[in-house]
Amino acid sequence: MKKHNYSAGPCILPQEVFEKSAQAILNFNNSDLSILEISHRSKDFVAVMEEARALAIELLGLEGKGYQALFLAGGASLEFLMTPYNLMKENGKAAYLDSGTWASAAIKEAKFFGETVIVASSKDENYNHVPKGYTIPTDADYFHCTSNNTIFGTQMKEFPTLDIPMVCDMSSDIFSRNIDFSKFAIIYAGAQKNMGPAGTTLVVVKEEILGKNGRNIPSMLDYAKHIKAESMYNTPSVFPVYASLLTLQWLKNLGGIPAIEKINNAKANLLYTEIDRNPLFKGTAVVEDRSTMNATFLLDTPLHTDTFNAMLKEAGIIGLPGHRSVGGYRASMYNAMPLDSVQVLVDVMKDLENKI
Amino acid sequence: MKKHNYSAGPCILPQEVFEKSAQAILNFNNSDLSILEISHRSKDFVAVMEEARALAIELLGLEGKGYQALFLAGGASLEFLMTPYNLMKENGKAAYLDSGTWASAAIKEAKFFGETVIVASSKDENYNHVPKGYTIPTDADYFHCTSNNTIFGTQMKEFPTLDIPMVCDMSSDIFSRNIDFSKFAIIYAGAQKNMGPAGTTLVVVKEEILGKNGRNIPSMLDYAKHIKAESMYNTPSVFPVYASLLTLQWLKNLGGIPAIEKINNAKANLLYTEIDRNPLFKGTAVVEDRSTMNATFLLDTPLHTDTFNAMLKEAGIIGLPGHRSVGGYRASMYNAMPLDSVQVLVDVMKDLENKI
Numbered sequence: 001m002k003k004h005n006y007s008a009g010p011c012i013l014p015q016e017v018f019e020k021s022a023q024a025i026l027n028f029n030n031s032d033l034s035i036l037e038i039s040h041r042s043k044d045f046v047a048v049m050e051e052a053r054a055l056a057i058e059l060l061g062l063e064g065k066g067y068q069a070l071f072l073a074g075g076a077s078l079e080f081l082m083t084p085y086n087l088m089k090e091n092g093k094a095a096y097l098d099s100g101t102w103a104s105a106a107i108k109e110a111k112f113f114g115e116t117v118i119v120a121s122s123k124d125e126n127y128n129h130v131p132k133g134y135t136i137p138t139d140a141d142y143f144h145c146t147s148n149n150t151i152f153g154t155q156m157k158e159f160p161t162l163d164i165p166m167v168c169d170m171s172s173d174i175f176s177r178n179i180d181f182s183k184f185a186i187i188y189a190g191a192q193k194n195m196g197p198a199g200t201t202l203v204v205v206k207e208e209i210l211g212k213n214g215r216n217i218p219s220m221l222d223y224a225k226h227i228k229a230e231s232m233y234n235t236p237s238v239f240p241v242y243a244s245l246l247t248l249q250w251l252k253n254l255g256g257i258p259a260i261e262k263i264n265n266a267k268a269n270l271l272y273t274e275i276d277r278n279p280l281f282k283g284t285a286v287v288e289d290r291s292t293m294n295a296t297f298l299l300d301t302p303l304h305t306d307t308f309n310a311m312l313k314e315a316g317i318i319g320l321p322g323h324r325s326v327g328g329y330r331a332s333m334y335n336a337m338p339l340d341s342v343q344v345l346v347d348v349m350k351d352l353e354n355k356i
Numbered sequence: 357m358k359k360h361n362y363s364a365g366p367c368i369l370p371q372e373v374f375e376k377s378a379q380a381i382l383n384f385n386n387s388d389l390s391i392l393e394i395s396h397r398s399k400d401f402v403a404v405m406e407e408a409r410a411l412a413i414e415l416l417g418l419e420g421k422g423y424q425a426l427f428l429a430g431g432a433s434l435e436f437l438m439t440p441y442n443l444m445k446e447n448g449k450a451a452y453l454d455s456g457t458w459a460s461a462a463i464k465e466a467k468f469f470g471e472t473v474i475v476a477s478s479k480d481e482n483y484n485h486v487p488k489g490y491t492i493p494t495d496a497d498y499f500h501c502t503s504n505n506t507i508f509g510t511q512m513k514e515f516p517t518l519d520i521p522m523v524c525d526m527s528s529d530i531f532s533r534n535i536d537f538s539k540f541a542i543i544y545a546g547a548q549k550n551m552g553p554a555g556t557t558l559v560v561v562k563e564e565i566l567g568k569n570g571r572n573i574p575s576m577l578d579y580a581k582h583i584k585a586e587s588m589y590n591t592p593s594v595f596p597v598y599a600s601l602l603t604l605q606w607l608k609n610l611g612g613i614p615a616i617e618k619i620n621n622a623k624a625n626l627l628y629t630e631i632d633r634n635p636l637f638k639g640t641a642v643v644e645d646r647s648t649m650n651a652t653f654l655l656d657t658p659l660h661t662d663t664f665n666a667m668l669k670e671a672g673i674i675g676l677p678g679h680r681s682v683g684g685y686r687a688s689m690y691n692a693m694p695l696d697s698v699q700v701l702v703d704v705m706k707d708l709e710n711k712i
Binding site: 001003004005007008009010011012013017018019021022023025026031032033034036038039040042074075076077078080081105108109112138175179190192197198199211216219221233234235236237238239240243258302318320 | 358361363364365366367368369373374375377378379381386387389390392393394395396398429430431432434436437461465467468548552553554555556572574575576578589590591592593594595598599605633640668674675699
């Protein structure tokens with residue numbers, strides 16, 4: 001039965017990524033070897049890593065601008081501590097925007113390294129919006145923000161222009177919309193939303209910002225060492241990197257970020273229009289900050305929950321329950337989610353209205 | 357063409373692991389979903405993680421002995437710093453055995469955290485043996501050793517009995533031979549030799565040793581936090597963990613470590629007997645320390661190199677070149693390598709002798 005996978009991540013990937021990566025497990029590049037058994041130093045895998053790194057930079061429009069792309073292990077959660085380790089000075093300070101659960105988790109780790117200024121927080125409103133109108137201290141070593149808040153369904157629509165380095169956790173909306181990515185000193189993103197399966201993390205670093213904070217950094221946490229080793233300081237996550245490359249190739253063939261952004265906007269418009277029109281539903285995020293990736297909404301009354309859930313199941317829709325901190329529903333419409341699947345969800349919402 | 361894959365890691369895995377994991381990418385557990393797109397919090401994947409953790413403990417004979425198994429990201433190289441972070445006291449010290457390149461890399465990272473005593477080193481003899489007869493300071497916070505030195509083809513045959521915690525990097529020979537694993541406080545191993553594809557690392561921790569060194573540890577580097585979260589503190593490497601479970605299931609069905617140890621000994625005996633018998637070859641590791649996993653050997657003269665390499669290629673043997681620091685050849689015969697493949701290599705060695 002055809003499933004419509006609304007999981008928040010790991011999540012849907014393009015069908016051709018499943019097919020090509022399954023084939024590579026049985027026989028990679030007609031080598032009579034599995035992608036799982038080849039050396040990461042083999043010519044074939046070095047080519048995968050090089051292409052993945054170059055394609056990430058190309059898709060983000062950062063060619064020739066002094067950036068390096070790395071595919072590291074550990075998830076975005078490891079970047080929560082690598083960022084301050086590499087950028088915060090001893091006795092320095094960092095500025096953070098607290099826009100959700102993951103922003104808050106990043107703040108917690110930064111505090112291990114020094115003073116961490118929270119420039120603004122929407123925690124008191126259960127993160128139903130992205131804070132605005134804040135002041136970023138000009139003497140901070142860097143400013144950290146989160147472009148999309150998966151759990152709360154909010155998304156930063158604008159980013160400040162700063163004289164200090166800006167770091168952004170783009171785990172849940174990288175490659176989904178056009179941004180001037182050259183505004184950022186470091187962009188990081190766990191693969192498992194728009195880029196690939198779980199097990200690797202893209203880190204895009206402007207090389208010139210490294211090596212300036214005076215800290216002695218353990219090797220595996222040192223971006224400069226990973227760059228010098230061309231993202232092979234130690235054995236990389238071979239298969240997750242390969243599947244990420246396939247996903248980036250799919251995106252490039254589709255027309256890159258400009259093309260997917262149109263599709264993502266169409267999906268989001270379709271769903272939010274129904275949420276606003278249908279008297280049985282209401283959105284939880286303030287309208288101006290609504291995420292194109294994760295739409296969070298509630299049923300008007302718990303009386304309809306069982307009926308709606310049964311209809312979702314009947315339609316093959318999975319992964320729709322909201323995070324426990326928000327409740328209700330969360331429709332994650334990452335890059336690989338087709339417009340048709342969003343139409344199936346909207347049809348179920350209309351059917352519920354007709355049935356009640 | 358049938359290949360005989362002697363790569364040092366990532367390396368050969370059981371054929372059924374390739375087949376089952378490729379199938380799971382197309383349709384996992386008849387869910388009509390790919391293993392790459394399911395949530396790590398889904399019932400199906402939580403079951404994978406739980407079974408993998410329990411099976412690792414079972415195969416090592418550690419059930420009911422206070423150990424927890426974790427599948428973490430980052431590779432053994434990240435454990436080089438997690439181990440001291442979790443066990444070395446502020447102003448404490450650790451004792452390390454320097455038996456090879458990876459032992460030496462672990463020592464380098466420990467020095468970020470405090471005094472690191474090298475109890476013995478075989479570096480001056482290019483690590484051709486495992487040091488013996490050393491004294492371990494009784495006031496060290498822990499003793500660290502490396503059970504198998506992939507690059508140099510040496511293996512520890514005995515482990516000390518200590519009153520301080522013993523930590524062992526078993527990346528290249530875990531699950532290959534019976535050891536009293538309960539002697540160790542922490543065992544860690546990158547998956548990509550005997551356990552699965554690259555992208556996850558098994559860490560087996562005796563719980564009672566944690567939380568005693570007085571350090572404030574960043575969350576992702578804190579074993580206690582990973583244990584509390586049942587190895588899901590953040591999104592784990594879903595596919596590498598699943599493929600590791602398939603490999604552990606294969607090992608259990610085969611009869612576990614006692615069964616594979618017999619096969620590994622037979623493979624090693626077959627190859628070392630030929631290395632010693634054939635006048636064209638000589639081993640590089642001292643005989644008593646020879647590894648059952650990685651056999652390192654040289655041709656008697658470079659004159660035969662091209663001929664031998666061509667014969668290897670003709671026989672479908674790949675991954676045999678030695679590491680640049682030793683030269684010559686390295687035959688990695690991990691658990692999934694069949695005895696037949698070793699026979700193919702031995703036959704080529706005999707053929708070379710007949711041809712010359």
